[in-house]
Amino acid sequence: MNAFELSLPDTLADAARKAGPNSAFKAAGIDLIDRLKERIDDPETVVDLLRLRDELGGIQATANGAVRLGALTTLQELADATALDAPGFGALREACGEAATPQVRARATLGGNLLQKNRCWYYRSNAFSCAHDGSGDRCLAWHGENKFHALFGTVDCVRVHPSNAAPALVALGAEVEIRGADADSSRRIPIRALYPQSPAARAPEHVLADEEILVAVHLPASAAAGRSAYRESREKLSFDWATTAAAAHLVVEGGKIARASVCLGAVAPNPWPLDDVAERITGQTPSRELFADAARRAFRRAQPLRHNAYKVEVGQAILVDALAAAAGLED
Amino acid sequence: MRDRDLREGGSRPSGFSRRSFLKGASVAAVGTGLATEALADAAPTDGLIREDGVTTVPKGALEITLRVNGEDVAVTVEPRTTLLDALRDRAGLTGTKKVCDRGACGACTLLLDGKPANSCLTLAWDAVGREITTIEGLADGENLHPVQQAFVECDALQCGFCTPGMVMSSVACLQKHATPTPEQIRHELSGNICRCGTYGRVFEAVANAAKNGGGR
Ligand SMILES: Cc1cc2nc3c(=O)[nH]c(=O)nc-3n(C[C@H](O)[C@H](O)[C@H](O)COP(=O)(O)OP(=O)(O)OC[C@H]3O[C@@H](n4cnc5c(N)ncnc54)[C@H](O)[C@@H]3O)c2cc1C
Ligand code: FES
Ligand code: FES
Numbered sequence: 107m108n109a110f111e112l113s114l115p116d117t118l119a120d121a122a123r124k125a126g127p128n129s130a131f132k133a134a135g136i137d138l139i140d141r142l143k144e145r146i147d148d149p150e151t152v153v154d155l156l157r158l159r160d161e162l163g164g165i166q167a168t169a170n171g172a173v174r175l176g177a178l179t180t181l182q183e184l185a186d187a188t189a190l191d192a193p194g195f196g197a198l199r200e201a202c203g204e205a206a207t208p209q210v211r212a213r214a215t216l217g218g219n220l221l222q223k224n225r226c227w228y229y230r231s232n233a234f235s236c237a238h239d240g241s242g243d244r245c246l247a248w249h250g251e252n253k254f255h256a257l258f259g260t261v262d263c264v265r266v267h268p269s270n271a272a273p274a275l276v277a278l279g280a281e282v283e284i285r286g287a288d289a290d291s292s293r294r295i296p297i298r299a300l301y302p303q304s305p306a307a308r309a310p311e312h313v314l315a316d317e318e319i320l321v322a323v324h325l326p327a328s329a330a331a332g333r334s335a336y337r338e339s340r341e342k343l344s345f346d347w348a349t350t351a352a353a354a355h356l357v358v359e360g361g362k363i364a365r366a367s368v369c370l371g372a373v374a375p376n377p378w379p380l381d382d383v384a385e386r387i388t389g390q391t392p393s394r395e396l397f398a399d400a401a402r403r404a405f406r407r408a409q410p411l412r413h414n415a416y417k418v419e420v421g422q423a424i425l426v427d428a429l430a431a432a433a434g435l436e437d
Numbered sequence: 438m439r440d441r442d443l444r445e446g447g448s449r450p451s452g453f454s455r456r457s458f459l460k461g462a463s464v465a466a467v468g469t470g471l472a473t474e475a476l477a478d479a480a481p482t483d484g485l486i487r488e489d490g491v492t493t494v495p496k497g498a499l500e501i502t503l504r505v506n507g508e509d510v511a512v513t514v515e516p517r518t519t520l521l522d523a524l525r526d527r528a529g530l531t532g533t534k535k536v537c538d539r540g541a542c543g544a545c546t547l548l549l550d551g552k553p554a555n556s557c558l559t560l561a562w563d564a565v566g567r568e569i570t571t572i573e574g575l576a577d578g579e580n581l582h583p584v585q586q587a588f589v590e591c592d593a594l595q596c597g598f599c600t601p602g603m604v605m606s607s608v609a610c611l612q613k614h615a616t617p618t619p620e621q622i623r624h625e626l627s628g629n630i631c632r633c634g635t636y637g638r639v640f641e642a643v644a645n646a647a648k649n650g651g652g653r
Binding site: 107108109110111112113114115116117119120121123124132134135136139140142143151152154156182206207208209210212213344345 | 495496559562610
């Protein structure tokens with residue numbers, strides 16, 4: 107790890123002002139320190155956000171039922187949050203409770219989880235060149251070792267987005283609050299728009315500018331309704347990164363699906379929303395057969411690589427499980 | 438602005454005085470983290486750079502005080518120094534082990550404000566003002582902590598290299614669940630890898646420790 111200076115800003119405004127092209131924000135630092143050790147990143151200045159709990163911390167439920175999750179909320183706090191007790195929020199609690207290890211969950215922040223970089227072994231090792239970080243001109247994973255890589259939505263790089271929280275938040279229709287260098291530059295965007303529209307090799311993994319800070323995630327009141335679930339597959343049961351993941355949010359009324367929202371994780375460079383699946387099952391009576399059919403159609407468009415075709419089968423099963431759990435069909 | 442002496446190598450032994458640091462640490466203990474106002478008192482004479490609402494720790498080494506096992510320990514660290522390296526290489530507390538150095542094995546597990554943490558992915562500066570509990574801090578004199586005692590009685594180790602981390606995660610597990618189910622034990626220990634494969638005995642030790650008040 108190269109040396110860096112550590113900036114401890116008093117406020118969010120100071121943090122945004124201090125940031126620039128040669129700096130990196132740090133929350134808990136779990137992803138950042140890993141990249142610094144591998145010398146994939148080499149910032150002159152690390153700007154600390156962890157001490158800005160007043161502005162970036164806390165979970166607040168508002169009177170109308172919406173919930174604000176501060177960017178510094180830890181994955182464990184989200185998994186245990188009583189403000190997220192409603193079955194509608196289940197996918198987020200499950201996604202965070204299953205992520206990583208107890209040690210990581212106790213410190214990893216929501217903001218850092220959404221903005222972490224991908225886990226492609228070519229990108230993560232500076233022994234290899236990589237089109238994504240600009241050290242090479244070709245994606246080595248495309249024709250190389252690509253067991254954990256993408257099925258959908260790739261341009262010229264087959265990385266997958268590793269976050270557990272992201273697909274759950276997409277399914278729940280969350281919005282992200284972002285603050286730029288000055289307070290009036292604050293904006294709120296749907297979480298889908300946090301990730302690049304065309305995730306090409308050279309596209310950054312999220313759309314935030316150097317000085318922009320993810321302040322909070324907002325869950326709409328509508329997310330509390332119905333039930334949502336998150337399911338993932340992984341190679342190692344104790345803990346591991348997901349090989350496929352699915353989050354589903356369903357509102358069932360009078361025995362029919364009145365509202366649906368579905369998103370896959372770990373299969374594309376971005377969280378991979380399945381709006382067509384949601385549309386197809388809306389108005390239908392929930393059943394495993396319905397969900398299996400929808401999953402089959404969704405994975406028809408998959409473009410497996412040499413070593414990841416297993417994700418097509420496994421991903422369908424995980425999607426069916428998530429939908430069944432969200433419909434209350436389990437057990 | 439920047440104190441050149443401190444940039445590389447940081448030969449000045451105590452750039453950041455213990456006294457002013459303790460002030461910061463005690464504020465932090467009550468509040469929400471290291472209070473930057475307290476740091477402001479220390480700069481610039483103490484080697485920190487203070488400007489426009491930002492306190493900057495320059496690249497070199499400075500002395501900070503960590504609260505380890507109930508005692509203040511002065512360590513000289515750079516911004517990039519991990520808590521693991523600060524404890525092992527600077528404070529001489531080598532009970533906490535380094536294996537993967539990437540958050541994936543749990544050998545470096547300790548408790549930060551009572552919660553399990555991978556010290557290899559934690560900056561030493563991020564531990565300022567927080568209670569650090571390492572394997573060295575568990576026993577009460579000659580009396581082992583119930584979890585340690587249970588590990589001995591169950592022979593829950595082979596080479597022993599993962600053991601300090603396993604014990605710390607076990608303590609964290611019992612603080613969360615006083616009488617854990619087998620599933621809870623597995624879940625709470627899932628961040629610790631034992632290359633000798635002693636898991637069965639470890640799970641048994643945690644269950645036994647629970648019976649003997651390990652969650653104290
Ligand atoms: C062994 C292991 C297993 C793991 N398994 C999983 C898993 O199964 N699922 C999963 O989802 N994750 C997993 N992770 C990843 C882990 O969850 C992330 O590294 C963690 O969430 C990052 O959070 P952080 O607070 O440490 O972020 P940091 O490392 O501090 O930051 C991450 C990135 O986000 C930026 N950043 C952080 N916060 C902000 C903000 N508020 N505004 C602007 N920029 C910001 C930083 O500049 C940095 O680039 C695993 C990690 C380890 C070590
Ligand atoms: S040494 Fe820290 S987790 Fe392996
Ligand atoms: S006892 Fe050898 S690694 Fe666990």
